[in-house]
Amino acid sequence: MQDRLLLLRLLRAQRITRIWLVTSGLLLLGLALAGGSMRLTQAGGGNLVSADVFYEVMSVHGSGMVVVGLMAGAGVLWYLVSNEVELSVTVNRIVFLLTLSGLVMIVLAVMVFGYSSAWTFLYPLPEHPGSGIATAAIGAAAYLIGLALAVVGFLLWCLDFLRAGLKRCGSLQRLLGFYVFGSAGHGHSAENDPTTTNPSLIAGTVCAILGLSACVIGALIVVLMLTSLVFPSLTLNALVAKNMIYFTGHTLANLQIYVAAGIAYSVLPLYTKRPWRLSRALVAGWLATLAIVMLAFFHHLYQDFAQPEAVQWVGNVVSYAAAIPPMTVTIYGGLVLVWRSGIRWSAAPLFTLMAMAGWAIGGFGAVIDSTISLNQFFHNTLWVPAHFHTYMALGVMFFLIGATYHVVPTLTGRQMKENVGRRAAALMGFGGYGLVLCWYISGSMSAPRRYLYPLSGTEVLAWIAVACAAVALTGAVMVCKDLIDVFLASPHYNLPELVPSEV
Amino acid sequence: MITYLALRIFLAGALVLGCAFIVVSQVARRGPTPYPEVAGRAYRLRLFWFFTLGGILAAVFLTALPYVPYANYRLASGPAAMHVNVAGSQYSWRLDGTVGTGGKVDFAVTSLDVNHGFGLYDPSGHLVGQVQAMPGYTNHLVLQLSEQGDYTVRCLEYCGPGHSSMFVALHVSTCKTGCCC
Numbered sequence: 312m313q314d315r316l317l318l319l320r321l322l323r324a325q326r327i328t329r330i331w332l333v334t335s336g337l338l339l340l341g342l343a344l345a346g347g348s349m350r351l352t353q354a355g356g357g358n359l360v361s362a363d364v365f366y367e368v369m370s371v372h373g374s375g376m377v378v379v380g381l382m383a384g385a386g387v388l389w390y391l392v393s394n395e396v397e398l399s400v401t402v403n404r405i406v407f408l409l410t411l412s413g414l415v416m417i418v419l420a421v422m423v424f425g426y427s428s429a430w431t432f433l434y435p436l437p438e439h440p441g442s443g444i445a446t447a448a449i450g451a452a453a454y455l456i457g458l459a460l461a462v463v464g465f466l467l468w469c470l471d472f473l474r475a476g477l478k479r480c481g482s483l484q485r486l487l488g489f490y491v492f493g494s495a496g497h498g499h500s501a502e503n504d505p506t507t508t509n510p511s512l513i514a515g516t517v518c519a520i521l522g523l524s525a526c527v528i529g530a531l532i533v534v535l536m537l538t539s540l541v542f543p544s545l546t547l548n549a550l551v552a553k554n555m556i557y558f559t560g561h562t563l564a565n566l567q568i569y570v571a572a573g574i575a576y577s578v579l580p581l582y583t584k585r586p587w588r589l590s591r592a593l594v595a596g597w598l599a600t601l602a603i604v605m606l607a608f609f610h611h612l613y614q615d616f617a618q619p620e621a622v623q624w625v626g627n628v629v630s631y632a633a634a635i636p637p638m639t640v641t642i643y644g645g646l647v648l649v650w651r652s653g654i655r656w657s658a659a660p661l662f663t664l665m666a667m668a669g670w671a672i673g674g675f676g677a678v679i680d681s682t683i684s685l686n687q688f689f690h691n692t693l694w695v696p697a698h699f700h701t702y703m704a705l706g707v708m709f710f711l712i713g714a715t716y717h718v719v720p721t722l723t724g725r726q727m728k729e730n731v732g733r734r735a736a737a738l739m740g741f742g743g744y745g746l747v748l749c750w751y752i753s754g755s756m757s758a759p760r761r762y763l764y765p766l767s768g769t770e771v772l773a774w775i776a777v778a779c780a781a782v783a784l785t786g787a788v789m790v791c792k793d794l795i796d797v798f799l800a801s802p803h804y805n806l807p808e809l810v811p812s813e814v
Numbered sequence: 815m816i817t818y819l820a821l822r823i824f825l826a827g828a829l830v831l832g833c834a835f836i837v838v839s840q841v842a843r844r845g846p847t848p849y850p851e852v853a854g855r856a857y858r859l860r861l862f863w864f865f866t867l868g869g870i871l872a873a874v875f876l877t878a879l880p881y882v883p884y885a886n887y888r889l890a891s892g893p894a895a896m897h898v899n900v901a902g903s904q905y906s907w908r909l910d911g912t913v914g915t916g917g918k919v920d921f922a923v924t925s926l927d928v929n930h931g932f933g934l935y936d937p938s939g940h941l942v943g944q945v946q947a948m949p950g951y952t953n954h955l956v957l958q959l960s961e962q963g964d965y966t967v968r969c970l971e972y973c974g975p976g977h978s979s980m981f982v983a984l985h986v987s988t989c990k991t992g993c994c995c
Binding site for chain 2: 428
């Protein structure tokens with residue numbers, strides 16, 4: 312009887328994960344194509360479409376990428392750890408529906424009501440969008456409600472992850488691996504204890520705690536802005552609102568890479584046949600990350616001179632500190648794990664390794680931008696999308712694609728095509744780095760971001776960026792096509808296969 | 815230009831990181847070497863790497879410290895000689911004051927509607943400084959402009975579909991007290 316229940320749960324878990332994978336794969340591809348169309352419009356001098364349409368596409372691209380990038384990672388991590396902690400399939404389904412509903416609302420807000428105030432929705436821009444579109448206020452309300460739905464979805468994911476983790480480990484300290492600092496020393500001495508934690512669970516728990524705080528503040532600012540929209544006499548303090556928005560926005564965007572790190576902890580060991588063990592450094596790194604991510608958002612406000620100066624220094628120090636845990640724990644640990652392991656670079660570990668490279672290189676670009684005196688010249692130039700696309704497009708997305716190549720066989724009983732994966736990796740790597748290189752150079756030439764046209768002197772770079780984006784998108788289309796082909800050709804479930812074994 | 819120096823440092827760092835990943839990916843094919851043997855050596859090296867990285871970051875932080883743009887730092891070395899009141903609104907800039915190359919210029923920047931970004935570009939098109947224009951606040955950006963000619967004020971914070979067209983020329987003369995904008 313218990314076996315039947317376990318089997319039923321496995322089937323339900325597989326079904327919802329299949330839905331997550333296919334939906335987010337298609338959405339991410341669509342959003343990437345939207346980004347590519349923005350590049351084309353910009354390189355063409357803004358003559359292809361009107362400014363209204365350009366900024367509507369920009370709003371969908373930014374909002375969609377943050378929501379889908381985060382939730383796709385959350386969906387994959389959920390599946391990878393679902394044999395270690397009793398996560399709720401029902402909650403996962405609700406999370407999926409809320410995320411999808413939120414995205415539909417956001418798309419409606421943009422396409423039907425003309426919302427174009429970007430994913431940052433800085434107060435009071437949604438109230439005064441400056442577009443002259445009559446339905447802009449309805450669009451702003453629809454956008455904020457859509458965002459709230461997605462935020463509530465992630466909030467539920469966080470709560471369920473913490474509930475299941477606490478059920479396994481008994482306490483938050485144990486779930487976060489505090490016991491490695493005790494006399495027993497490193498975690499592997501207690502490997503067979505079912506109440507121990509592991510690197511993926513620690514990563515997920517830190518993300519859940521950070522996610523909870525971001526969602527609460529995010530929900531609050533959304534409610535305040537909605538209220539202000541309905542009652543215009545209620546005005547908010549623009550600086551406080553900006554702090555709240557960036558606390559939420561930066562944290563949720565940043566969590567994408569940390570959720571992806573949790574995925575890597577589960578995936579990479581299976582290909583190196585080496586365990587990613589718990590260590591004092593790993594636990595300390597994640598505890599530091601918990602504090603760092605909460606405070607790093609201040610670097611978005613360096614140019615708000617009204618902000619207390621001490622806070623700006625905190626932003627600089629913490630942003631620098633943010634580089635240390637990935638570079639000494641996760642990325643370093645990943646490289647040690649593969650070193651002389653005799654690994655065969657199939658698509659799953661290949662994309663995972665490339666993702667770590669994107670994280671490291673993009674992080675370096677971010678550290679430069681987070682230096683207050685340099686931010687004076689880089690803030691809101693193309694250097695900004697350059698560095699975040701390096702660790703999002705060439706980091707988070709590669710982690711997700713690597714995980715997809717790993718997970719799909721367990722869901723369908725079929726492998727995705729390895730040769731397609733390797734070719735796509737080459738195209739996406741070549742095109743992706745070409746694209747961000749054009750942005751880094753343009754940023755150093757002071758070209759502003761979110762501009763309809765390239766600044767004088769950067770026109771050629773804008774066109775090269777379009778060509779590189781086209782190459783990278785070709786790789787993305789190949790992966791998506793392969794993914795869809797496998798799902799269409801596979802049975803609805805994969806009974807004989809089990810979810811990946813515990814690392 | 816400090817931005818070109820930053821770009822060169824970034825490209826060099828990215829190249830080193832990229833090469834490191836390529837080398838690791840090739841060495842990874844060899845083996846398998848027993849993991850405890852690899853991990854033991856690597857984790858001893860990690861402590862060295864931790865302190866090296868921390869040391870580099872601390873050194874960069876301290877080196878960059880004197881160049882922060884906040885007004886009280888800039889004003890500490892002498893009072894601003896010229897004052898310009900700047901107000902942004904969708905999608906135009908209003909500038910009141912005179913600007914010259916003879917001394918420091920205090921740009922008092924605010925917004926009449928939504929958030930804007932006051933970005934000052936020199937005649938050759940390079941950003942020489944920026945500050946946010948926020949409703950309800952006045953931010954002071956103090957700059958010493960060394961070059962005379964036609965500067966451009968661009969909006970650097972997305973403020974609506976007309977954002978890209980929100981710019982205005984600012985003439986900077988050689989006179990100490992500046993001329994009209």
